[in-house]
Amino acid sequence: MAPCSARLDDGTGSIEVKVWVDSDSSEQPNPTKAKLVEGAYCRAWGKLKIFNDRRSVGATVIRPIEDMNEVSFHLLEATAVHLHFTRGPPGGARTAGANANGAAGQQQQKAAGGEYGGYDLSKYGPVAKKVFQYLREAPQSNEGLNQHEIAAKLGIDTADVAKGSDELLSAGLIYTTVDDQTWAILEAD
Structure with missing residues (x-):
């Protein structure tokens, strides 16, 4: 297995993404499988890792984006997460019980x-x-x-x-x- 790495940027920041590729595999490359292209949108799933004081994502899946709605979804999701942590969960005012417990x-x-x-x-x-x-x-x-x-x-x-x-x-x-x-x-x- 050999690592393949790329630097991904979503507009909120960039991070190195590493995916392990089986170099010893005797399988022929799948011609129907889409290839990643530099400068194009892609989606990666993985785990955040820290090695030698550097953060990276150990990707399990990385694939090109075929539907631009995925880009819109990501930007909306990033906004929702940011607002959740800066302004609290949606729903406006907290209940009286939450305020009482909050003081304690x-x-x-x-x-x-x-x-x-x-x-x-x-x-x-x-x-x-x-x-x-x-x-x-x-x-x-x-x-x-x-x-x-x-x-x-x-x-x-x-x-x-x-x-x-x-x-x-x-x-x-x-x-x-x-x-x-x-x-x-x-x-x-």
């Missing part, structure tokens, strides 16, 4: 995870907590803050900042903006 939940979070704006960071490492706190308090544009700037301001090695940010990325507390080393907090309100 915030007190519990503060007791468990310290003062991180209502976020429970008790299960994250000290560097992840420092990165999160800095992202919350530092003045920034919509582009967020770069890994090197955070490392310089906190006096921490950039590799440690990258590891701390990966913890936060995996938890969905921050997101990448202009590149894989620039982040902003995913605000819940």
